[in-house]
């Protein structure tokens with residue numbers, strides 16, 4: 528099989544084995560406590576969830592994070608996901624466009640996202656840390672993207688039978704991309720979290736957006752293990768940095784670093800907590816994909832509708848009229864998260 532055929536099949540298998548995966552790690556959002564305000568002096572109608580992201584206004588600090596593209600099923604999934612993105616006025620990231628760098632026929636499954644979201648919406652390109660600056664520009668131009676995600680996924684690659692084994696030179700490469708493209712660059716993990724030390728290295732080469740994509744949701748060690756019959760990787764399923772821990776540690780870098788919280792975001796409380804502990808945006812992948820694939824478009828739409836409504840409710844219950852006010856709310860840390868932060 529040629530490289531792109533393998534890639535296309537792998538994309539389909541990721542969805543298939545993602546739906547079969549079941550191992551549960553914790554995000555540690557459950558260890559964050561935020562106080563209730565019974566005198567908020569606010570009207571639900573005046574709660575303003577709008578925020579700015581990659582130079583555009585978006586209706587909620589929630590985004591549909593990178594998942595798919597490249598195959599026929601991806602076209603269909605991206606069509607439904609972008610309809611949700613458009614309806615709720617939220618950003619959407621594409622799955623890795625590596626396949627579309629060489630296979631022009633696969634580009635339609637990515638371009639459909641911009642067609643549906645429209646020019647006013649936020650669409651984010653996606654490539655790996657091995658991409659060249661020219662490839663990054665090409666991926667951005669393909670969908671007139673507002674920014675590009677570069678994913679770091681060594682844990683996934685190492686468990687993947689056909690995956691990469693050499694991770695040298697990626698930081699230098701990211702520096703080359705960030706200094707040669709005009710659009711913002713987001714570095715993201717894929718579910719294993721970004722440590723403060725790694726975030727500092729990225730910040731020092733010019734990266735200003737980091738999506739921690741931590742542990743507690745989609746688990747690519749399990750997904751790749753299920754695709755691969757040769758070895759048994761079950762003992763590694765608990766590997767990674769819980770999302771809440773990764774986020775709190777990275778916020779201490781400060782400066783003009785903008786953090787995106789993702790990895791195991793399930794409900795509006797996870798979103799609220801992410802924003803209170805310092806995230807600028809919150810990404811969801813697995814929960815939305817599962818709704819769509821197992822229960823259909825209407826269930827996925829309803830899920831997003833409830834997330835947005837409950838975020839408004841929680842903002843009111845913390846006395847916060849605007850998203851920026853959430854960052855100033857006090858919070859307490861307990862349990863395992865507290866131990867890990869000490």
Ligand SMILES: Cc1cc2nc3c(=O)[nH]c(=O)nc-3n(C[C@H](O)[C@H](O)[C@H](O)COP(=O)(O)O)c2cc1C
Pocket residue numbers: 541542545592593594595621622623653676677678715716717718740741743744745789790791792810811812813814816
């Ligand atoms: C089926 C599937 C495919 C994914 N493909 C990509 C990808 O191509 N590029 C990428 O950066 N992340 C990819 N991800 C990772 C997500 O963007 C996200 O970082 C991760 O799933 C953790 O978030 P979650 O727990 O909400 O799913 C994929 C996730 C899923 C579920």
